[in-house]
Amino acid sequence: MSSTVVPLVIAFLGIVGTLVSGLMSQRLAEKVKSKELDHSERQRAEERQYETERAVEEAFRACYVTLNTASLDYHSELNSFWHALRVGRVTDDLRSRLDDARREHRARYSEAQMRVPDNVLATIDKVHRGLNRMYGVLKRLDGGIPPHREDESLEQVHTQIVGFWNQLGEMRQIMRRSIGVSPDGA
Numbered sequence: 001m002s003s004t005v006v007p008l009v010i011a012f013l014g015i016v017g018t019l020v021s022g023l024m025s026q027r028l029a030e031k032v033k034s035k036e037l038d039h040s041e042r043q044r045a046e047e048r049q050y051e052t053e054r055a056v057e058e059a060f061r062a063c064y065v066t067l068n069t070a071s072l073d074y075h076s077e078l079n080s081f082w083h084a085l086r087v088g089r090v091t092d093d094l095r096s097r098l099d100d101a102r103r104e105h106r107a108r109y110s111e112a113q114m115r116v117p118d119n120v121l122a123t124i125d126k127v128h129r130g131l132n133r134m135y136g137v138l139k140r141l142d143g144g145i146p147p148h149r150e151d152e153s154l155e156q157v158h159t160q161i162v163g164f165w166n167q168l169g170e171m172r173q174i175m176r177r178s179i180g181v182s183p184d185g186a
Contacts, residue, residue, distance in 0.1 A: 057179055057180075059115060060115065060116065060175075060178060060179050061179050063108075063111055063112055063115050063116060064112075064116075064175040064176075064178070064179065066108045066111070067105075067108040067109065067111070067112050067124065067175075068168075068171070068172055068175065069108075070101070070104045070105040070107075070108040070109075071105060071108075071127055071131065071168055071171065072168065073101045073104065073105070074101040074102060074104070074105040074131050074135075075131060075161070075164060075165075075168060076101075077097050077098045077100075077101040077102075078098065078101075078131065078134050078135060078138060078161055079161050080094065080097075080098075081094055081095075081098045081138055081142075082138060082154070082157060082158055082161055085138060085141060085142055085154065086154060086158075090142055095142070098135070098138075102131075102132070102135055105128070105131060106128075109124065109128045112124050116175075116178070117178060119174070119178075120174050120175060120178050123170060123171045123174045124171055124175075126167060126171075127167050127168060127171045130160075130164060130167055131164070133160075134157055134160055134161060134164070137152045137157050138157060140152070141154060141157075
């Protein structure tokens with residue numbers, strides 16, 4: 001090679017190297033920016049998922065709280081009605097309070113039917129049917145209608161009302177497990 005060609009080749013390689021390094025720096029910057037954007041998008045998606053899960057959990061919690069309260073109130077009104085019926089002092093106010101408690105429970109139960117998981121709904125359904133069965137017996141007895149079955153006496157209904165605390169406790173535990181307040185088996 002001639003002495004004039006070598007400096008030209010070196011100059012050419014220098015220019016090409018400078019251009020390539022600029023392009024490589026730009027490519028590297030684009031890759032870093034792309035990774036940052038992907039990371040930010042993943043982080044936003046995780047945050048949205050967390051917020052969605054949190055909203056669902058809060059909806060369950062609110063549903064469970066209102067249903068539990070309505071169930072306890074309904075049970076309490078059944079017990080009060082039983083005591084009044086036993087001593088022959090049922091008033092229109094007691095009848096009205098019992099009917100109101102029943103309506104409120106039915107509304108909360110209907111809401112739960114559309115919101116809660118099937119395993120929780122099975123227990124809630126048992127409680128709902130049990131409360132309504134006791135209601136039916138008490139209302140028939142209040143109306144002077146004789147019991148349809150052997151276990152529909154005033155004494156039997158009281159035994160059912162007292163024993164129903166276990167079903168209410170079971171429902172509460174299943175609801176608490178469903179939202180992670182109580183560990184499984186606790």
